[in-house]
Amino acid sequence: MDAIRFILNGKEVFYEGSASDRLLDVLRNTYRTTSVKCGCKEGECGACAVLMDGVLVNSCCVAMGAVEGSSILTMEGFRDTKRYAVLDKAFAGFSAVQCGFCIPGMVLAAEALLSANAHPKEEEIREGLSGNLCRCTGYNAIVNAVSTAAKEGNGLW
Numbered sequence: 001m002d003a004i005r006f007i008l009n010g011k012e013v014f015y016e017g018s019a020s021d022r023l024l025d026v027l028r029n030t031y032r033t034t035s036v037k038c039g040c041k042e043g044e045c046g047a048c049a050v051l052m053d054g055v056l057v058n059s060c061c062v063a064m065g066a067v068e069g070s071s072i073l074t075m076e077g078f079r080d081t082k083r084y085a086v087l088d089k090a091f092a093g094f095s096a097v098q099c100g101f102c103i104p105g106m107v108l109a110a111e112a113l114l115s116a117n118a119h120p121k122e123e124e125i126r127e128g129l130s131g132n133l134c135r136c137t138g139y140n141a142i143v144n145a146v147s148t149a150a151k152e153g154n155g156l157w
């Protein structure tokens with residue numbers, strides 16, 4: 001069986017397992033990108049969210065066969081960017097990180113949102129983050145953080 005070739009955080013990799021393996025499991029177990037969290041494994045919580053060719057996907061719902069030729073970005077790759085620095089500062093400023101379990105997926109959801117809409121209204125932020133569940137913050141701090149990042153990151157998105 002041919003290996004599945006894809007780009008992970010900017011580096012070309014070749015996965016030698018089954019095309020039916022879940023991207024979530026492969027990211028965590030094979031490539032040790034453990035920012036990707038396992039919550040529900042049913043596409044309901046967003047803890048496993050990553051960007052696939054710039055589109056937010058729940059990696060628990062993506063089979064490796066669909067990953068061939070694509071580019072996957074996780075927090076391990078995103079955290080070295082200027083956009084992340086703006087989001088990080090805003091999340092810290094609003095105490096929008098508590099236990100932290102949801103945050104990698106939440107930040108990547110924010111990145112996907114701001115890439116598509118650099119100046120979102122509050123309802124658009126809530127809609128953009130609606131696939132990502134947080135048990136701790138009540139969401140307002142996260143929404144305020146993303147709104148502030150959008151203003152302070154002027155020109156980055």
Ligand code: FES
Pocket residue numbers: 037038039040041042043044045046047048049058059060061
């Ligand atoms: S673990 Fe993938 S959406 Fe919950």
Ligand code: FES
Pocket residue numbers: 096097098099100101102103133134135136137
């Ligand atoms: S900060 Fe704990 S789940 Fe969101």
